[in-house]
Amino acid sequence: MSAVVPGPVMTAAGCGGTGRELAPFAGPDGLAGLAFVTRSITLDPRAGTPGRRIAEVPGGLVNAVGLPNPGLEHFLATELPWLVRAGAEVIVSVAGATMGEYADLARRLALAPGVAGLEVNVGSPDDAGNGLFETREPFHAASVVAAVRREFPADRPVLAKLRPDVSRVVEGARACHEAGASAVVVGNAVPAAFADGRPGGLSGPAAAAVALRCVVAVARSLPAVPVVASGGVHDVRSARTYLAAGAVAVQVGTALLHDPTTVARLRADLAPSREDA
Numbered sequence: 132m133s134a135v136v137p138g139p140v141m142t143a144a145g146c147g148g149t150g151r152e153l154a155p156f157a158g159p160d161g162l163a164g165l166a167f168v169t170r171s172i173t174l175d176p177r178a179g180t181p182g183r184r185i186a187e188v189p190g191g192l193v194n195a196v197g198l199p200n201p202g203l204e205h206f207l208a209t210e211l212p213w214l215v216r217a218g219a220e221v222i223v224s225v226a227g228a229t230m231g232e233y234a235d236l237a238r239r240l241a242l243a244p245g246v247a248g249l250e251v252n253v254g255s256p257d258d259a260g261n262g263l264f265e266t267r268e269p270f271h272a273a274s275v276v277a278a279v280r281r282e283f284p285a286d287r288p289v290l291a292k293l294r295p296d297v298s299r300v301v302e303g304a305r306a307c308h309e310a311g312a313s314a315v316v317v318g319n320a321v322p323a324a325f326a327d328g329r330p331g332g333l334s335g336p337a338a339a340a341v342a343l344r345c346v347v348a349v350a351r352s353l354p355a356v357p358v359v360a361s362g363g364v365h366d367v368r369s370a371r372t373y374l375a376a377g378a379v380a381v382q383v384g385t386a387l388l389h390d391p392t393t394v395a396r397l398r399a400d401l402a403p404s405r406e407d408a
C-alpha cells in the first residue's frame with residue numbers, strides 16, 4: 132500500500148451517505164480507521180437533479196443524482212465534526228463550477244480540523260449538464276488539480292478522480308499526477324442513459340470491466356502513479372482483481388446501497404494476516 136493513499140478499502144464518494152447511515156453496518160469499530168470519502172461538496176448547497184435519480188439495470192444502477200449536498204458551511208459545521216469524532220479518515224470530495232471554487236474549497240478545508248485528504252472530482256459522467264467546471268480535457272482536469280494542490284498542505288494527499296474514459300484516462304492520469312495529484316482514482320460512473328433517454332451514469336458490477344480496463348492501462352503506463360480503483364467492487368474477488376491489476380486501494384460505492392456491510396466484510400477479508408506482517 133502506498134504511504135500517501137489510505138486503504139486498501141475506502142468508501143466511494145456519494146455512496147456512504149453522511150457516514151451516520153453507514154456506521155451501524157461498518158463492523159465492530161464502526162468508521163474508525165476507515166478511509167471515508169464524502170459525497171462531493173460544493174461551495175454552495177446543491178439540491179441535486181429533480182425527478183427520478185436512480186434506476187436499477189442488470190448488474191448495476193443508472194444514476195443522475197446531480198451531487199446533492201448541503202454546501203461547504205453546513206458540511207464544516209455538522210458532517211465533518213461527526214465523521215472526525217467517529218474516527219474516520221475523512222477524504223473530502225470537492226467539486227466546483229469554476230477553478231476558483233475548487234481553490235476556495237481546498238483553502239477552507241485545509242484549515243478544518245480532521246480533513247485527512249481531498250479527492251478532486253474531475254470525473255463526473257456529465258459535468259457540462261451538471262453545472263460543474265468542464266474537465267473533459269486532461270489539461271483542464273490538471274489545472275483544477277494544480278489549483279487545489281496549491282491550497283492544500285503538501286503532507287496530506289490530494290486524489291484526482293478521473294472518468295473511466297478508456298481512450299484518455301492515461302493522458303488524464305499523467306497530467307493530474309504532474310499537476311500534483313498524490314494518486315488517481317479510476318474511475319466513476321460510466322456515461323449511460325435511463326430508459327427514457329435522459330443522461331445518467333452506470334455503476335456497479337455492470338461497469339467494472341470498463342473501469343478495470345482503465346486501471347490496467349494507467350498502472351502499466353504510469354507505474355509510479357498510485358491508482359485507486361472505483362467501479363463495481365462488491366466482494367473480495369472483485370477487489371482482488373483490481374489489486375492484482377496494480378491498484379493500491381479500492382473504493383466501494385453502489386454495493387453499499389445493496390448491502391451496507393460490504394465495507395466491513397472487505398476490510399476484514401483484505402486485512403493483512405499475521406503471516407504477512
Ligand SMILES: Cc1cc2nc3c(=O)[nH]c(=O)nc-3n(C[C@H](O)[C@H](O)[C@H](O)COP(=O)(O)O)c2cc1C
Pocket residue numbers: 143144145146169170171192194196198224252292318319320333334335336338361362363364382383384385386
Ligand atoms: C448514488 C450515487 C452517488 C454518487 N455520488 C458521487 C459524488 O458525490 N461524487 C463522486 O465523485 N462520485 C459519486 N458517485 C460515483 C461513485 O463514487 C463511484 O465512483 C461510481 O459509482 C463507480 O463505483 P461503484 O460501481 O462502486 O458504484 C456516485 C455514485 C452513485 C451510485
